[in-house]
Amino acid sequence: MENREDSRSIRTDVSGTIVKLFGYLFISFFALCCLLPFLLVLGTSLTAEGAIKKYGFNFWPREFSTFAYKIVFENPDLIIGSYFVTMGITLAGTALGLFLVAMTGYALQRPDFGYRNGISFFIYFTTLFSGGLVPFYLLMTQYLSLKDNYLAVLLPGLLSPFLIIMMKSFVRSIPHAITESAKIDGAGDFTIFLKLILPMTTPALATIGLFIALGYWNEWYNSMLFLSPDMKYRPLQLFLYNVVTSADFIRNSSAASNVQLRDMPLESMKMATAVVATGPVILFYPFVQRYFIKGITVGAVKG
Amino acid sequence: MQTSIAQSEPERKLQRMSGGKLKRFLNNRTLLLMCLPAIAFFVIFAYLPMPGLYLAFINYNYSDGIFKSPFVAFDNFRFLVINGDLWRLSFNTVAYNLVFIVLGNVLQIFVAILLNEIRRKWFKKVTQTLMFLPHFISAVLIGLIAYNILSYDYGILNTMLESFGMEPVKTYSDPKIWPFIIVLTFLWQSTGYGSIIYFAAIMGLDNEIIEASEIDGANAFQRIIYIVLPWLKPTFIILMLFSLGGILKGNFGLFFNLVGANNTALYPTTDIIETYVFRSLMTNFNFSIGSAVSLYQSVFGFVVVLTANWLVRKASPENSLF
Numbered sequence: 001m002e003n004r005e006d007s008r009s010i011r012t013d014v015s016g017t018i019v020k021l022f023g024y025l026f027i028s029f030f031a032l033c034c035l036l037p038f039l040l041v042l043g044t045s046l047t048a049e050g051a052i053k054k055y056g057f058n059f060w061p062r063e064f065s066t067f068a069y070k071i072v073f074e075n076p077d078l079i080i081g082s083y084f085v086t087m088g089i090t091l092a093g094t095a096l097g098l099f100l101v102a103m104t105g106y107a108l109q110r111p112d113f114g115y116r117n118g119i120s121f122f123i124y125f126t127t128l129f130s131g132g133l134v135p136f137y138l139l140m141t142q143y144l145s146l147k148d149n150y151l152a153v154l155l156p157g158l159l160s161p162f163l164i165i166m167m168k169s170f171v172r173s174i175p176h177a178i179t180e181s182a183k184i185d186g187a188g189d190f191t192i193f194l195k196l197i198l199p200m201t202t203p204a205l206a207t208i209g210l211f212i213a214l215g216y217w218n219e220w221y222n223s224m225l226f227l228s229p230d231m232k233y234r235p236l237q238l239f240l241y242n243v244v245t246s247a248d249f250i251r252n253s254s255a256a257s258n259v260q261l262r263d264m265p266l267e268s269m270k271m272a273t274a275v276v277a278t279g280p281v282i283l284f285y286p287f288v289q290r291y292f293i294k295g296i297t298v299g300a301v302k303g
Numbered sequence: 304m305q306t307s308i309a310q311s312e313p314e315r316k317l318q319r320m321s322g323g324k325l326k327r328f329l330n331n332r333t334l335l336l337m338c339l340p341a342i343a344f345f346v347i348f349a350y351l352p353m354p355g356l357y358l359a360f361i362n363y364n365y366s367d368g369i370f371k372s373p374f375v376a377f378d379n380f381r382f383l384v385i386n387g388d389l390w391r392l393s394f395n396t397v398a399y400n401l402v403f404i405v406l407g408n409v410l411q412i413f414v415a416i417l418l419n420e421i422r423r424k425w426f427k428k429v430t431q432t433l434m435f436l437p438h439f440i441s442a443v444l445i446g447l448i449a450y451n452i453l454s455y456d457y458g459i460l461n462t463m464l465e466s467f468g469m470e471p472v473k474t475y476s477d478p479k480i481w482p483f484i485i486v487l488t489f490l491w492q493s494t495g496y497g498s499i500i501y502f503a504a505i506m507g508l509d510n511e512i513i514e515a516s517e518i519d520g521a522n523a524f525q526r527i528i529y530i531v532l533p534w535l536k537p538t539f540i541i542l543m544l545f546s547l548g549g550i551l552k553g554n555f556g557l558f559f560n561l562v563g564a565n566n567t568a569l570y571p572t573t574d575i576i577e578t579y580v581f582r583s584l585m586t587n588f589n590f591s592i593g594s595a596v597s598l599y600q601s602v603f604g605f606v607v608v609l610t611a612n613w614l615v616r617k618a619s620p621e622n623s624l625f
Contacts, residue, residue: 013522013523014522015522015523015524015525016522016523018523019417019420019523019524019527020420020421020422020523022417023417023418023420023421024421024426026413026414026417027414027417027418027421027426027430027434028430030414030430030434030494030495031429031430031433031434032433033491034433034434034436034437034491034495035433035436037437037448037451037452038436038448040448040451040452040459041444041447041448041451044451052457053457055462056454056456056457056458056459056461056462057451057452057454057457057458057459057462058459058462059459100340100341100344103337103338103340103341104337104338104340104341106337107334107335107337107338108338110334112330113331113334114327114330114331115331115334115335115338119338119341119342122342122345123341123345126345126349126350128604128605128608129353129601129604129605130349130352130353130597130601131349131351131352131353131354131355131356131597131601132352132355132356132580132593132594132596132597132598132600132601133577133580133581133584133593133597134355134358134580134583134584134590134593134594134597135352135353135354135355135356135358135594135597136348136352136355137584138352138355138590139347139351139352139355143351144347155348156348158344159341159344159345164341188333189333189334189337190333190336190337193337214439217441218439218440218441218442219441220441220442220443220556221442221555221556225585237441237443240441240443240444240447241443244443244446244447244450245563245564267457270447271447271451274444274447277444278440278441278444281439281440282436282439282440285435285436285439286432289431289432289435292435292496293499296496296499296500297499297500297503
């Protein structure tokens with residue numbers, strides 16, 4: 001990746017310097033633009049409500065205050081409950097989803113599987129044509145009775161054609177001869193998958209698992225559709241959405257925390273909830289970033 | 304097929320007795336079984352809702368249900384055409400997507416090329432991590448961040464404008480500025496992550512070509528214009544065509560969380576197919592109109608994908624989808 005530099009350093013021309021300088025400037029600028037909004041949320045969450053009313057949102061708190069966090073944790077079981085719900089859904093969904101994606105991807109990549117083209121198309125077709133939101137909603141609520149059920153969030157996120165295709169591309173790099181020789185030794189297809197292929201594809205599994213996990217962690221769409229705000233413990237992003245958008249929520253937490261409604265730190269509370277709901281993932285993600293990079297570069301090669 | 308080695312005696316007997324179909328089924332039964340959960344999944348969550356698009360041809364009311372509500376043929380579509388909704392939604396959805404695709408890819412290429420010019424490893428690592436960051440947060444948080452910047456009373460945009468002695472902008476009630484806000488947010492969120500593909504493509508460029516060009520006296524601009532950009536052209540074309548296939552699919556999370564659930568003042572410039580269908584379901588309870596729009600979207604989207612795929616096959620056959 002970086003070995004190009006040595007051979008070239010002999011001749012440094014003006015244009016090269018200009019391009020490099022511009023590169024450093026532009027990339028720094030863009031990276032800063034990506035970072036600052038997060039600092040804005042963090043800064044506002046730590047600002048006293050009075051200072052917000054006076055000076056507006058800012059990166060650096062003019063009057064430092066952790067009052068908003070106090071209110072958020074005044075009723076800790078709500079946010080902790082939300083954390084548990086999201087973690088539960090993420091863990092269960094990722095484990096099950098990953099297993100299914102891997103199993104399907106492996107089977108569909110086997111050159112000796114007679115139905116692989118048919119099934120691949122059956123799966124791929126769902127990205128081309130869909131019934132849309134209304135029939136999906138009616139199916140989930142009236143026929144599957146999943147309203148106010150965490151399964152309504154867990155189930156639809158298990159599989160996606162995109163991830164199955166990604167798994168197929170990963171499996172393709174494993175020589176088919178391995179499967180064949182195991183078959184000669186008398187191993188069944190499922191045993192080959194479980195004992196032989198799965199251990200060989202751990203980098204792929206890490207990538208796909210992270211994609212699934214991120215999807216569940218950031219899930220708010222199905223939550224918003226199928227889980228009502230009356231549910232006490234909601235997934236984190238829905239909880240955040242309710243805090244950001246609904247005045248009812250503020251009223252309830254005012255009653256619960258014995259703080260007068262007019263004294264409630266409305267704005268900073270939204271930001272504090274966002275920090276609590278998102279912070280841990282953002283701290284976690286630089287360590288796993290390379291798996292996502294691998295995913296997108298493999299996924300770019302179509303399956 | 305080579306799989307017959309691992310088969311038991313009765314199976315072989317069965318195969319000899321029946322034709323190829325049963326043999327094929329038995330040979331593949333474990334692999335088929337392994338695909339069964341996925342097949343069930345897509346049947347339930349993707350195929351079962353499809354017949355529900357029948358709603359588009361009836362005047363659905365809750366008491367009569369799907370089967371007894373009056374059949375109205377194409378009245379729902381006629382209604383959508385006459386009141387202009389269908390045109391406005393299509394225009395907004397397609398126009399936004401076109402701008403997303405073109406500006407998005409151009410900026411991604413730009414960032415990838417500049418990143419490639421940068422030699423300091425730590426700088427590359429830190430900035431890349433920061434640029435990916437927006438991709439990893441939920442749409443809800445994106446909406447909240449936008450509110451931090453744009454809020455009329457407290458937003459940092461108006462704070463800055465006022466400190467320069469300028470008039471504050473009534474952001475959440477002025478539809479004219481929203482195309483800019485939405486496009487900027489999209490670019491903010493997707494550029495860092497999207498540039499990976501182009502960056503990886505540049506990495507695949509042979510060092511010797513670069514060196515040869517330098518011996519021939521090419522400067523940095525010439526190297527970028529005559530070697531790197533042409534090298535990226537196939538990737539660019541393929542990605543463009545792929546995204547063209549989804550030109551009628553809107554990014555619901557982005558629009559919904561930026562604009563808000565019921566900010567009617569902004570609909571003229573921010574309403575896309577997805578937000579309209581969502582409202583017809585959750586606020587207006589007009590299931591038939593929502594389904595009509597979805598059906599229109601699916602059918603036209605399908606035609607567009609077929610066209611895009613036909614174009615991909617012309618441009619580079621090995622990349623076509625089917």
